Amino acid sequence: MLEKLFQLKAHNTTVRTELLAGVTTFLAMAYILFVNPSILSATGMDKGAVFVATCLAAAIGSLLMGLIANYPIALAPGMGLNAFFTYTVVLHMGYTWQVALGAVFISALIFFALSIFKIREWIITSIPLPLRAGIAAGIGLFLAIIALEGAGVVVANPATLVGLGDLTKPGPLLAILGFIIIVVLEARRVTGAVLIGIMVVTFIAMGIGLTPFGGVFSAPPSIAPTFLQLDIKGALNVGLISVIFAFLFVDVFDNSGTLIGVTKRAGLTDAQGNIPKMGRALVADSAAALFGSLLGTSTTTSYIESAAGVSAGGRTGLTAVVVAALFVLSLFFSPLAASVPAFATAPALLFIAVLMASGLAEIDWKDITTAAPVTVTALTMPLTYSIANGIAFGFITWTVVKLLSGRLKEVNLALIVLSLLFVIKLGWLSA
Numbered sequence: 001m002l003e004k005l006f007q008l009k010a011h012n013t014t015v016r017t018e019l020l021a022g023v024t025t026f027l028a029m030a031y032i033l034f035v036n037p038s039i040l041s042a043t044g045m046d047k048g049a050v051f052v053a054t055c056l057a058a059a060i061g062s063l064l065m066g067l068i069a070n071y072p073i074a075l076a077p078g079m080g081l082n083a084f085f086t087y088t089v090v091l092h093m094g095y096t097w098q099v100a101l102g103a104v105f106i107s108a109l110i111f112f113a114l115s116i117f118k119i120r121e122w123i124i125t126s127i128p129l130p131l132r133a134g135i136a137a138g139i140g141l142f143l144a145i146i147a148l149e150g151a152g153v154v155v156a157n158p159a160t161l162v163g164l165g166d167l168t169k170p171g172p173l174l175a176i177l178g179f180i181i182i183v184v185l186e187a188r189r190v191t192g193a194v195l196i197g198i199m200v201v202t203f204i205a206m207g208i209g210l211t212p213f214g215g216v217f218s219a220p221p222s223i224a225p226t227f228l229q230l231d232i233k234g235a236l237n238v239g240l241i242s243v244i245f246a247f248l249f250v251d252v253f254d255n256s257g258t259l260i261g262v263t264k265r266a267g268l269t270d271a272q273g274n275i276p277k278m279g280r281a282l283v284a285d286s287a288a289a290l291f292g293s294l295l296g297t298s299t300t301t302s303y304i305e306s307a308a309g310v311s312a313g314g315r316t317g318l319t320a321v322v323v324a325a326l327f328v329l330s331l332f333f334s335p336l337a338a339s340v341p342a343f344a345t346a347p348a349l350l351f352i353a354v355l356m357a358s359g360l361a362e363i364d365w366k367d368i369t370t371a372a373p374v375t376v377t378a379l380t381m382p383l384t385y386s387i388a389n390g391i392a393f394g395f396i397t398w399t400v401v402k403l404l405s406g407r408l409k410e411v412n413l414a415l416i417v418l419s420l421l422f423v424i425k426l427g428w429l430s431a
Contacts, residue, residue: 002015002318005067005318006018006066006070006316006317007070008316008318011315011316012315013314013315015318017313018072018313018314018315018316018318018319018322019322020313021072021310021313021314021319021322022309022320022321022322022323022325023322024191024309024314025072025074025305025306025309025314025323026322026323026326026327027191027195028195028305028309029074029076029303029306029323030192030195030326031194031195031198031348032054032058032076032079033051033054033055033327033330033333034198034340034345034348035079035082035198035345035349036050036051036076036082036297036298037050037051037054038340038342039082039083039085039086039146039345040082040097040297040298042087042090042091043086043090043097043100044090044097045097045225045296046221046225046226047338048221048225048334049221049222049223049224049225049296050296050297051334051338052220052221052222052223052295052331053223053226053227053292053295053296053297054076054077054297055220055327055328055331056291056295056328056331057075057076057077057288057291057292057295057297057300058074058075058076058300058323058324059324059325059327059328060291060292060300060324061075061076061284061289061291061292061300061324062075062320062321062323062324062327063320063321064284064288065281065285065288065302066316066317066318066319066320066321066324068280068281068317069277069280069281069284069317070277070317071259071263071281071316071317071320072309072310072314072315072317072319072320073259073263073303073306074302074303074305074306074319074320075284075285075288075300075301075302075303075320076300076301076303077297077298077299077300077301078251078298078299078301078303079143079349079352080139080142080143080352080356081247081251081298081299081301082299083139083143083146083387084139084247084298084386084388085097085100085104085298086298087146087385088386088387088388088389089103089243092386093386095243096231096234098230099234099237099240100235100243101226101229101230101231101235102230102232102234102235102293103235103240103243103244104230104289104292104298104299105230105235105293106232106244107247107248107251107289107299108251108287108289108290108293108299109286109290110244110248111248111251111252111285111286111289112283112286112287112290114282114286115283115285116283126412126413126414126415127415128398128415130362130363130370130373130374131373131374131377132359133359133360133362133374134360134363134373134374134375134377134378134394135249135378135390135391135394136356137356137357137358137359137377137378138378138379138380138381138382138387138390139381139387140353140356141353141357141378141379141381141382142353142382142387142390143349143350143352143353143356144349144354144357145382146349147175147347147348147349147350147353148346148350150342150343150346150349151165151172151175151342151343151346151347151350152165152166152169152172152175152343153165153172153175153176153346170205171210171341171343172343174204174205174210175343175344175346176347177200177204177347178197178198178201178343178344178346179197179346179347179350179351181193181200181201181347182194182196182197182347182348182351183351183354185197186351194348194351194352197347197348197351198344198345198347198348201341201347202339202340202341202344205341205343205344206339211339211341211344212339213339214336214338215336215339216333216335216336217333217335218334218335219332220331220332221334223295225296226295227294227296228294229296230294230296241425242422243388245388246387246388246391247299249391251285251299251301259278259281267315281302285300285301285302288300288301289301304355306320309323360374360378369401369407369410372397372401373394373397373398373401376394376397377391377393377397378390380393380394389426391422392422392425392426393422395415395422396423398411398415399411399415400419
């Protein structure tokens with residue numbers, strides 16, 4: 001049955017190899033079980049329900065990818081997208097988390113349509129590569145400031161906006177320790193480095209009485225507080241158009257980048273570097289995002305950590321199915337997830353920020369017409385506490401600077417239209 005479903009021999013792999021690859025990928029991305037509830041609960045969402053929604057969304061998404069596309073790519077609620085959901089849409093813009101879930105649903109629906117009608121290619125090719133790198137880096141910097149604030153390393157300061165926290169307190173010190181552990185383990189190529197860092201800090205905090213121990217195993221919490229609680233009607237508000245676009249935009253490029261990177265590493269691309277089943281993969285991904293919004297979590301997306309499983313030999317959808325099964329088993333670890341403090345998940349966020357910001361190395365900094373929009377994009381996100389604002393300022397700056405500099409070939413119709421829409425949004429609609 002497994003041979004028929006996943007064509008193991010054709011992909012030169014075995015059941016044992018795929019099982020090992022699935023476990024490896026799961027360990028590399030299991031930190032989301034602790035980080036996602038921690039971030040989304042800041043909106044007022046029930047932490048236990050978000051934990052269950054995270055497990056189920058990851059399980060459904062990975063299962064769909066494995067069965068529909070037969071790719072060794074796992075899915076879960078995306079980092080960056082959950083921060084945008086919480087800190088921009090809910091806490092900064094003032095919408096309820098129910099409306100934010102509605103926006104996730106609509107963006108996933110649009111993504112599904114784009115995948116079916118193959119419009120995604122036109123959107124992706126219209127956005128310059130440097131601007132994409134700037135957006136990824138900006139999201140990374142946004143995550144960094146959230147991480148440092150959550151750890152108590154950075155605090156509010158009325159004179160300078162931000163300042164250094166009290167490093168004599170155990171919380172910031174443990175967060176710094178956790179970050180060092182993660183970076184060192186990653187440098188030594190230890191599987192599950194992020195998860196290990198989170199757990200080490202959590203257990204130390206429990207040992208010194210800083211965090212109560214809630215147990216390890218129990219029946220899953222109720223998902224009722226978030227299940228089908230999305231407000232689609234509220235999400236159709238005109239002011240939320242840019243929010244829906246931001247969810248869609250980040251999801252489209254995040255997915256495309258992950259699919260290209262992982263399939264290339266697995267040797268699944270054709271001679272021209274194209275992905276044979278890209279359409280199926282995107283359909284699986286957008287369907288997973290739809291399910292996630294119904295369950296009660298931010299956008300579900302493909303995880304670059306899937307590359308860890310590919311390195312372990314994963315070549316088919318069986319790897320993703322194994323990840324799905326492990327996320328289902330994780331439902332019974334909710335007490336442990338509830339015991340993880342914010343300063344234990346902060347190092348994970350900061351580490352993800354490092355990975356996302358590394359894309360700036362690809363920018364041609366000698367070209368000021370490229371460097372300026374990229375810098376504006378990356379800095380606007382953390383400094384305005386909004387991914388949407390960063391995307392908007394980046395698009396506008398790129399279009400205006402390139403046009404006035406006579407670089408007409410680097411501007412296309414899509415960029416001009418989107419820039420005009422962002423000007424209208426920033427100037428006449430609520431930011």
